[in-house]
Amino acid sequence: MFDNGNYSGEYYWAARNCKANAGSNSGWVVGGGANGSGLSCGSNYPDNAESWMAYGPFSLVNATAAELDFKLWANTEMGFDVVCRMASINGTNYYGNCYSGISAGWIDRVLDLSNVYTLGDLRGQPQVWVAILFESNNVSNFPEGAYVDNIVLRRCMSASCTGVNSYTQENGNSQFIEKPSEATIHR
Numbered sequence: 001m002f003d004n005g006n007y008s009g010e011y012y013w014a015a016r017n018c019k020a021n022a023g024s025n026s027g028w029v030v031g032g033g034a035n036g037s038g039l040s041c042g043s044n045y046p047d048n049a050e051s052w053m054a055y056g057p058f059s060l061v062n063a064t065a066a067e068l069d070f071k072l073w074a075n076t077e078m079g080f081d082v083v084c085r086m087a088s089i090n091g092t093n094y095y096g097n098c099y100s101g102i103s104a105g106w107i108d109r110v111l112d113l114s115n116v117y118t119l120g121d122l123r124g125q126p127q128v129w130v131a132i133l134f135e136s137n138n139v140s141n142f143p144e145g146a147y148v149d150n151i152v153l154r155r156c157m158s159a160s161c162t163g164v165n166s167y168t169q170e171n172g173n174s175q176f177i178e179k180p181s182e183a184t185i186h187r
Helices: none
Strands: 012-016 026-032 050-058 065-075 082-088 093-102 107-112 128-135 145-156 175-184
Touching: 012 050, 026 050, 026 128, 050 145, 065 082, 065 093, 065 128, 082 107, 082 145, 082 175, 093 107, 093 128, 128 145, 128 175
Parallel strands: none
Antiparallel strands: 012 026, 026 145, 050 128, 065 107, 065 145, 082 093, 082 128, 093 175
């Protein structure tokens, strides 16, 4: 977990007890770092944040299916401040989908590693990285921003990955935009 922006202080993902889907903690998008660790639950996220939670490399050689699953709670500026699920084959350039808006509760997100924006099918790749990224601009910021919980990364040797997260329909009150995107780690 790290802050890739450093424009408005140091903020990155951290386990906090502000809002949890299961257990007593979840990952708060700006709950860690020199500035983020001092934020109280309910605080607005800062302008120009770029908070990364990345993992890898791991191998998808001989994988028949692979995915990154997690629960997401979001309250971001629609169309501008985003939470992204992404993958990379070099650890620097990431591709995937970003969301912005209001989730109206906890929702399921899945990154199918056999069908990643720009990269395509990553099954068979010897080195793969995954990331959950948050970016904000300098116009508006809302309380909390986003949380993730129940993160599961699966590499399967059968036809599909089944059963760890139970998938729920999005709340009818969700106001969400999804778009393909790319991002680069600069550290």
